[in-house]
Amino acid sequence: MVDASADVRVSDHAFGLLDGGEIPIETADYSNGLVVLMSAGALLYTGIDTGVVHVGLTLASQPPDNLVPDAGTDDNLGASWQDIVEASVHAPRGQLRLDSLDTGPVSDVPLLSPHGPGWYRLRAFVRGRDTHFDAVADAAVEEYHLQLWPAPPAPAVLIRTTDQCGAGLRSASAPASHPAEPPPRQQAEQQTRNRLDQAIRKATGRPPA
Amino acid sequence: MRARSILALLACAAALLSGVATPASAARTPTPPERLASPQPTDGSDEPARKKGTKETQRSTPDCPTPDEGETAACLQVTTPKSPFTQERPGAQVQDIVAIPDWCIENAYTGVWALRTQACEITGLLYTTYVIRNGVRTVTGEASFNVINYSYSSTSLPDWGHQIELSAYQGWGDALRASLSGVASGSGSCTTASSSFPARPISPLNTWLQGESYFSTTATAAGAIGSCTTTWSLTFTNGTYTPAGISYDMSEIRCDNATAGNAAVGCVVPWYASELVYSQSSYPSLASHVSRAQASGLPGATFDAPLTRTTNETIINTNRSLACGDAPSISGLSCDEYPIARSYEGLSSGGSRRTFDNCNFNLPQQTGPTGVSVCMITATENNAQGGLNTQFFRRERVLDGDPFRVTVGA
Numbered sequence: 001m002v003d004a005s006a007d008v009r010v011s012d013h014a015f016g017l018l019d020g021g022e023i024p025i026e027t028a029d030y031s032n033g034l035v036v037l038m039s040a041g042a043l044l045y046t047g048i049d050t051g052v053v054h055v056g057l058t059l060a061s062q063p064p065d066n067l068v069p070d071a072g073t074d075d076n077l078g079a080s081w082q083d084i085v086e087a088s089v090h091a092p093r094g095q096l097r098l099d100s101l102d103t104g105p106v107s108d109v110p111l112l113s114p115h116g117p118g119w120y121r122l123r124a125f126v127r128g129r130d131t132h133f134d135a136v137a138d139a140a141v142e143e144y145h146l147q148l149w150p151a152p153p154a155p156a157v158l159i160r161t162t163d164q165c166g167a168g169l170r171s172a173s174a175p176a177s178h179p180a181e182p183p184p185r186q187q188a189e190q191q192t193r194n195r196l197d198q199a200i201r202k203a204t205g206r207p208p209a
Numbered sequence: 210m211r212a213r214s215i216l217a218l219l220a221c222a223a224a225l226l227s228g229v230a231t232p233a234s235a236a237r238t239p240t241p242p243e244r245l246a247s248p249q250p251t252d253g254s255d256e257p258a259r260k261k262g263t264k265e266t267q268r269s270t271p272d273c274p275t276p277d278e279g280e281t282a283a284c285l286q287v288t289t290p291k292s293p294f295t296q297e298r299p300g301a302q303v304q305d306i307v308a309i310p311d312w313c314i315e316n317a318y319t320g321v322w323a324l325r326t327q328a329c330e331i332t333g334l335l336y337t338t339y340v341i342r343n344g345v346r347t348v349t350g351e352a353s354f355n356v357i358n359y360s361y362s363s364t365s366l367p368d369w370g371h372q373i374e375l376s377a378y379q380g381w382g383d384a385l386r387a388s389l390s391g392v393a394s395g396s397g398s399c400t401t402a403s404s405s406f407p408a409r410p411i412s413p414l415n416t417w418l419q420g421e422s423y424f425s426t427t428a429t430a431a432g433a434i435g436s437c438t439t440t441w442s443l444t445f446t447n448g449t450y451t452p453a454g455i456s457y458d459m460s461e462i463r464c465d466n467a468t469a470g471n472a473a474v475g476c477v478v479p480w481y482a483s484e485l486v487y488s489q490s491s492y493p494s495l496a497s498h499v500s501r502a503q504a505s506g507l508p509g510a511t512f513d514a515p516l517t518r519t520t521n522e523t524i525i526n527t528n529r530s531l532a533c534g535d536a537p538s539i540s541g542l543s544c545d546e547y548p549i550a551r552s553y554e555g556l557s558s559g560g561s562r563r564t565f566d567n568c569n570f571n572l573p574q575q576t577g578p579t580g581v582s583v584c585m586i587t588a589t590e591n592n593a594q595g596g597l598n599t600q601f602f603r604r605e606r607v608l609d610g611d612p613f614r615v616t617v618g619a
Contacts, residue, residue, distance in 0.1 A: 009522070011525070011550075011551065011595055011599075012591065012592055012594060012595020012596070012598070013543065013588070013591065013592045013595065014592055014595055014596070018470070020472075021470040021471060021472065021603060022600075023596045023597075023599055023600040023603075025593050025596030025597055025600060026491065028589070028592075028593055028596065030589045030592070036592065043592070043596065045592060049529060049533065049543065049544070050525060050526055050529045050550065051526065099470060100469075101470075101595055101596070101598075101599040102469065102520070102522070102525070102551070102599075103469050103470075104469035104470035104471075105470065133538065134533060134536050134538070134543050134544050135530075135533070135534065135536075136526045136529050136530045136534075138526065164540065167540065168540040168541045168542075168588055169541070169588055169589065171540055171541040172541035172542070172587050172588045172589045173589055174589070183486065183618055183619065185255065186255075186486070189255045189324070192310075193326055193363065193364070196307065196326060196327070196361045196362070196363060196370075197363040197365065197366060199307045199361075199370065200361075200362070200363055200366050200368050200369065200370055200423065201366065203368075203370065203402075203403065203421070203423050204366075204368045204402050204403070204423050204425070206366065206368070209365070
């Protein structure tokens with residue numbers, strides 16, 4: 001069991017658990033109101049639009065029995081957490097990191113996919129999303145705890161849903177749409193770039209991408 | 210801007226140059242093998258932009274030595290050919306060299322043009338041979354060249370290429386007996402990986418002489434950003450005529466290991482404003498807001514008025530607070546501001562707010578290029594926009610101060 005924590009810079013209502021820094025946002029599924037699942041990695045939907053949140057992490061090899069209790073209570077989910085969601089996050093590259101959309105991977109936090117490429121189960125706890133909803137918060141008043149362990153994919157489970165932020169997001173969520181094809185010009189540009197990349201690799205002896 | 214007729218002419222030229230039967234060209238008479246263009250122009254790409262401050266190629270003052278009586282000499286002069294670039298480019302003389310993009314050909318003699326990972330300039334060059342007889346300079350030959358100066362990089366490699374191609378399209382006399390060779394070098398944050406331009410005769414006319422070079426950035430440490438000027442130094446040699454030299458620079462490529470969230474070192478043309486596209490069908494409320502904001506005069510859609518990336522957290526926070534600090538609380542919606550908070554064009558640079566119908570703000574619907582527009586849009590789309598922006602900044606290596614465009618697509 002590994003525990004870590006960090007303050008994370010948020011922008012546009014999110015920070016990421018990104019696989020190799022990729023953000024396949026076209027595949028985003030907002031339906032659980034907290035963990036925005038993508039074809040690789042996930043975003044955590046924050047109450048604040050911009051600023052800093054506090055994130056605690058537990059990396060485990062099995063589902064943790066003892067969750068995140070409030071001190072002195074018997075409630076093993078911790079009564080002060082407002083929303084709790086469990087969902088499966090895909091890390092096909094095995095490079096899952098806590099990632100600020102503004103500043104990139106958060107330093108001093110271990111790799112979140114220590115068991116390599118594949119699926120991880122995430123149990124996400126949050127409190128404080130309604131405090132400064134849609135605003136800027138320079139100090140972390142919004143708190144997350146994320147538990148991760150390797151597990152086959154399974155449907156998301158909404159364990160607790162009490163905050164307004166999550167309710168609003170679930171109400172705005174459309175069924176996950178099929179990602180649109182990039183426009184032809186963008187595809188052509190990508191092909192050109194791939195060709196140039198290959199030409200440079202060939203000439204300089206670097207391995208193919 | 211170019212006239213339509215010239216565009217058509219250039220399209221013909223580009224078509225002539227195309228050696229591969231693409232669907233668009235399949236109906237044309239097949240090009241005879243000896244007319245095959247090399248390199249083949251690139252089909253389809255982003256829209257190229259001209260570098261600010263560059264313009265129609267100007268005729269340079271030739272630097273012609275004055276030899277003694279009876280002696281010979283040669284000199285070079287940068288020129289602008291009168292007609293559009295229509296020179297055919299027969300026969301592959303160098304294998305594995307990178308194709309010159311068609312947008313470069315179409316914009317010949319009008320300055321430096323670029324995409325995010327390519328920069329190109331076409332100029333004319335006049336090579337003159339002469340002899341001093343009875344104290345008078347007597348020209349013994351001339352050769353007119355097209356010169357294509359082209360650099361290309363990859364967003365995920367620390368190396369880039371700089372190639373040069375020359376061909377004489379008309380000439381006479383002793384000038385046509387010349388041979389040409391070249392060597393490439395770099396100055397700045399780079400090392401030369403390779404340089405190849407073996408000496409070859411310039412004749413017959415329409416022979417393409419090509420040099421290929423590669424450079425590696427030294428800006429590879431975490432947080433490093435480096436630029437480098439790469440130079441092709443060309444030398445014309447011709448019997449007893451004095452050697453004549455000319456240099457072609459490229460300083461358009463910037464490499465970095467400073468793109469947040471992108472672990473690779475990569476290289477781009479930093480002044481080229483890449484296009485960030487919001488899909489109308491995937492993100493209707495976002496697209497509607499951005500469309501109306503741009504239609505009201507706010508910048509971002511064009512090369513002439515792009516947005517400018519900021520990574521300064523104080524500026525971003527101020528932009529956001531001034532735009533959306535008093536946003537109403539409506540379930541399922543969140544406040545969107547345009548220009549985006551992660552640009553220098555936000556309210557921290559001044560200006561006031563505007564809005565539109567059904568945006569849930571009580572503000573004027575003003576027009577003009579300064580200020581920001583605010584609108585309550587679908588919360589999921591607003592969040593997705595953040596993902597799109599980040600994905601774009603990482604992929605295109607858009608650093609603080611770089612321009613970028615925002616458009617609404619299908």
